[in-house]
Amino acid sequence: MVEETPNKFVDSSKEADATYGHVIKYTGLFGGVQGIMMLVAIVRNKVVSELLGPSGVALINLFNNAVKLISQSTDFGISFSAIKHVAELSDYGSEAEIRNMVRTVRTWCLYAGLLGLLLALVLCRGLSVWTFESENYTWDFVLLSLSVCLLTIQGGEMAILKGLKKLKSVALVSVFGAIATFVLSAPIFYFWRMEGVVYSLVLCSIVTLAIHLHYSNKVIPWHVSLISRDVYAQGLPMVRLGIGFIIAGIFGQGAEYVIRTLILHFGDLTAVGLYTSGYTLVVSYSNLIFVAFEADYFPRLSAAQHDLQRMNQAVNQQMEVGVLLVTPMLTLFVLAMPVLVPLLFSAKFVNAVPMAICATFYVFFRAFTLPVSYLALAKSDSRMYMLTELVYDIFIALAIPYAYKCWGLSGAGWALSLAGLLDMLSIHVLYAIKYHFCIDASRLKIYLMQLLCFSVAVFAALQTGLWMKIVAAVAMLISVAISFTVMKNRTHIISNLKKRLWRK
Numbered sequence: 001m002v003e004e005t006p007n008k009f010v011d012s013s014k015e016a017d018a019t020y021g022h023v024i025k026y027t028g029l030f031g032g033v034q035g036i037m038m039l040v041a042i043v044r045n046k047v048v049s050e051l052l053g054p055s056g057v058a059l060i061n062l063f064n065n066a067v068k069l070i071s072q073s074t075d076f077g078i079s080f081s082a083i084k085h086v087a088e089l090s091d092y093g094s095e096a097e098i099r100n101m102v103r104t105v106r107t108w109c110l111y112a113g114l115l116g117l118l119l120a121l122v123l124c125r126g127l128s129v130w131t132f133e134s135e136n137y138t139w140d141f142v143l144l145s146l147s148v149c150l151l152t153i154q155g156g157e158m159a160i161l162k163g164l165k166k167l168k169s170v171a172l173v174s175v176f177g178a179i180a181t182f183v184l185s186a187p188i189f190y191f192w193r194m195e196g197v198v199y200s201l202v203l204c205s206i207v208t209l210a211i212h213l214h215y216s217n218k219v220i221p222w223h224v225s226l227i228s229r230d231v232y233a234q235g236l237p238m239v240r241l242g243i244g245f246i247i248a249g250i251f252g253q254g255a256e257y258v259i260r261t262l263i264l265h266f267g268d269l270t271a272v273g274l275y276t277s278g279y280t281l282v283v284s285y286s287n288l289i290f291v292a293f294e295a296d297y298f299p300r301l302s303a304a305q306h307d308l309q310r311m312n313q314a315v316n317q318q319m320e321v322g323v324l325l326v327t328p329m330l331t332l333f334v335l336a337m338p339v340l341v342p343l344l345f346s347a348k349f350v351n352a353v354p355m356a357i358c359a360t361f362y363v364f365f366r367a368f369t370l371p372v373s374y375l376a377l378a379k380s381d382s383r384m385y386m387l388t389e390l391v392y393d394i395f396i397a398l399a400i401p402y403a404y405k406c407w408g409l410s411g412a413g414w415a416l417s418l419a420g421l422l423d424m425l426s427i428h429v430l431y432a433i434k435y436h437f438c439i440d441a442s443r444l445k446i447y448l449m450q451l452l453c454f455s456v457a458v459f460a461a462l463q464t465g466l467w468m469k470i471v472a473a474v475a476m477l478i479s480v481a482i483s484f485t486v487m488k489n490r491t492h493i494i495s496n497l498k499k500r501l502w503r504k
Helices: 020-074 078-092 095-132 138-163 167-219 229-266 269-304 308-344 347-358 360-378 382-435 441-461 466-490 493-503
Strands: none
Touching: 020 095, 020 138, 020 167, 020 229, 020 269, 020 308, 020 347, 078 095, 078 138, 078 229, 095 138, 095 229, 138 167, 229 269, 229 382, 269 308, 269 347, 269 360, 269 382, 308 347, 308 360, 308 441, 308 466, 347 360, 347 382, 347 441, 360 382, 360 441, 441 466
16 A cells, blocks of 8 residues: 655645636736747747748658647547546645656657657658658658657656646746757757758657656656556556547647648648748747646646635636736737738748738637636546547638638638637537536627727738728727726736835
8 A cells, every 4th residue: 555645746836716716826927938938939949940941841840840739649639648547646646646647648748759759650651742842852751751750758757747737837848948949959950951850840849858857857857657557547547537638639630730731732831831931920929827727727727626616716717817827918919910911031021021910810719718628628528528629620720721712811810710700619518518608798798898999909900001900009099098907907916016016
């Protein structure tokens, strides 16, 4: 029998329920980390855009999508499901139980990584032909098979850090990984240009895994059991939970792969590069904000999912905080878009501006969708999660290429926004029926006012003329005022700041 002694891996002080201020506090903490990563990503994209142009951006994106697709197809969803299992033991288990679970995660990730490597080697010729209609890139995909393996192992190490609530280490790993990727890739692109893309991706995957291992080994030294029935049995529940996540990941990465491949077929590498730059501005950068929500929100929701009242409260709080923080940033974003695109990329990417503005509604709707969508994961309902993701991914894989073919890049942007709207409506309806989730009607007035401000800003930004820019700026200021007023009334942020300043 394992002795039930307090473990040394986590802080013993815990909060049973998060207050509104708690949500904002931890969102701000991880938002700051994501802000640093965003800054590094902006500089990296600027350098890549100047050195390689739209075609180089497209090539990197196509390779990355292929690597992520294979990795997510073979990692058993451990990078996500392990967080829940490790977190549960970190709260209630002994030190020995935690070490056993960590060993299990690492063993399964090692096997999954090797499986991904073998699959990538088998598919390398097919990936080259399907993506580029040529066998010339076969050896590039052979080299990238190593990145598939390393990415899977890296995901397991990050899951361990998150599950053990080593939030400082999570932050440092993320920041140093982003910086290392930039520092390593920039010289390679400068000297070898397009020929250095694959070597840069492989080298960066090696270094980022080394950073993950450095911090995770400080907590629990790396150890696996390659032949162990106990490890196999202990990992099965984790894998079962991850099945829905892995299939959803395959659908999602597969949809992105199909979209870019069809745009390549309908247009050229430049078109893919412009779409990718617009997508990066709208979706990839906004995901950094939503990742800041996940670190604190998902464990808190998992703890509350058996209590309907606490569950609804957690979801509605997170939803409101998301809307209040995201909407003002989006209104500023659409107003500054004509300046941001040449600044962040280069003048060659200005044709991506209308597409990026049209796609920003996707981010607004995602602020409503994401907190609710985590309910299926918190309740270990992988089938429901998989179903909603499948419907969404099929829609965007068909709608975005079709819209691009008919209406160009702006059409692709509107298709992405429409997908976000339909995804929000379907998830809210299905989860209300399945899990009895109920949106707080008292908050609807705030949501509608923010939607109005944001809509005015978007449509004004799409027009020419100084007066339209002024209208967009006014809409942004109103959105900021709404968010500030609501957060001021529901928290003690302002009074706390005054007290700290007064003490100083």
